[in-house]
Amino acid sequence: MSFAEHAIIWHVYPLGAVGAPIRPEASEPLTHRLPTLTGWLDYVVELGCNAVLLGPVFTSTSHGYDTEDFFEIDPRLGDEADMVAFIEAAQQRGIGVLFDGVFNHVSSTSRYTELTTGGSFEGHDILAELDHSKPEVKDLVVDVMTYWLDRGITGWRLDAVYAMPPEFWADVLPRVREKHPDAWIMGEMIHGEYVEYVEESGIDSITQYELWKAIWSSLKDGNFFELEWTLGRHQEMMEHFVPQTFIGNHDVTRIASQIGQEKAILAAAILFTVGGTPSIYYGDEQGFTGVKEDNIAGDDAIRPPLPExxxxxxxxxxxxxxxxxxxxxxxxxxxxxxTEVTSVDNEVMSYASIGSDGQRVDVHLELQVPSVIITDHGTELFRYTAN
Incomplete structure (x- = not known):
């Protein structure tokens, strides 16, 4: 049985969640902040989640996506002993831990500069692209993935996988799976041919950005026809692999800021009733707000500290x-x-999600007064109507 079959993920951005400085002027001293995050594991269990996806945890110069050393925990979070303790505490609660693997690029001042192409990633001078044609880069990624899987993590999110050749992963992953055959590997795909990439690379899943966009914009604009079309696309993907589904993550405006708390409930209802491996971005389940902006500190509002x-x-x-x-x-x-759409209008929609053995739940959504009803063969399972 795959880990993902029963996984409901709580996705957290550690540097922000523990209140670490994101853009320090100088190297930060070792500060044991990870135990703060360990203290939230019981909350994760109480929610009903059984996996935690950690944003970047390795030594970096600023936001974590500019890695300096893949084998060292960022001293702003703690050290390897802190991380191993976090993983063990999660395992004791039946929680799998996923790491964010930033293997497309590294810090331009990292120890890996000889392994880069000399180019920067998407125009960011601080990010140097790794040369994925080099055998040494493949060896490095195999070693990093295996090192942390050996320490108890369950799998990896591959950052910016859309920018990497699928053949790279076709070479790397079989070597990783020789020792860890059950590791779950999910790639960040913002654009591109999802099915083709999964089949050529051998990764297990991708981030379903098409569905994310259709959910919030159909609710915001009163256009369920967009969601209907995208659910058709989603169904085509489901015939080949099960995507990782979400309505919020560390890179996008909070769902409550995008469409309001009432409609955000409808978004959550869609997330949990369609096929996929669903994830919750920390705080969305509390109605946290935050708008992503296009400036150097533009992600800070969507990556906040967790309150005491x-x-x-x-x-x-x-x-x-x-x-x-x-x-x-x-x-x-x-x-x-x-998922089959059974009726659709601009502001009213019904669909059925159907299992392979004839199981069925029906979902009815209305926007004028935001509401949702979920039934199982006529038995009401869930109802919400905005006040």
Whole structure:
């Protein structure tokens, strides 16, 4: 049985979540902040999640995506002992830990400069692109992935995989899987041919950005026809692999800021009733807000520190998330379900998610007064209507 079949992921950006300085003027001293994150694992279990996806954790110069050393935990978070303790604490609670592997590029001041192409990634001078044609780069990535899998992680998110040749992974992953055959490997695909990339690379899953965009914009614009079309595309993907689905992550404006808290509940209902391996971006389940901006500090608002104690203002949203996650747990076949739209108008839509053995849940969405009803063969499982 694949880890992903029953995975519901809590995605967290560690440097932000623990309140570490993101753009320090000089090297930061070793500070043991990771235990703070360990303290949230019971909350993860209470939500109903059983996996934690950590954003970058390796030594870097600023935001984590400019890696200096793949074998060293960022001293702003702690050290390897802190990370091993976090992984072990997660395992004790039945939580799998996923790492963010930034293997397309490194810091331009890293120890890996001899392995780069000499070019910068997407115009960012601080990011040097690795030369994926070099055998030494393949060896490095195999060693890094294996090193941390040996220490207990469950799998990897591959950052910016859309910018990397699929043949690179076709060479690397079989070597990783010789020792860790069950490791789950998910790639960040913002654009490109998803099915073709999965088949050529051998990765298990990709980030379903098409569905993410269709969910929020159809709810925002009152255009369920966009969601209908994209669910058709989603179904085509599901015939080849199961995507990683989401309505929020570390790179996009918070769903509550994008469409408001009431419609964000509808977005969550869609997330948990269509096929995929769903992830929750930390704080979305509390109604956190934050707008991504196009400047050097433009991601800070969407990557905030976790509070010492959660406000009661988000409790109603948390309880709704718990209900939707419980629904998903009670219908595990939804992971690979096919979705059929049964009726659609601009602001009203119904669809059925259907299992391979005839299982079925029906979802009815309305936008004028945001509401959702989920039923199982006529039995009501979930209902929400905005006040």
């Amino acid at each position: 104690e959660l406000s009661n203002l988000g409790k109603w949203i948390e309880n709704i998330y718990k209900g939707l996650i419980a629904l998903r747990r009670q219908h595990p076949w939804l992971h690979s379900a096919r």
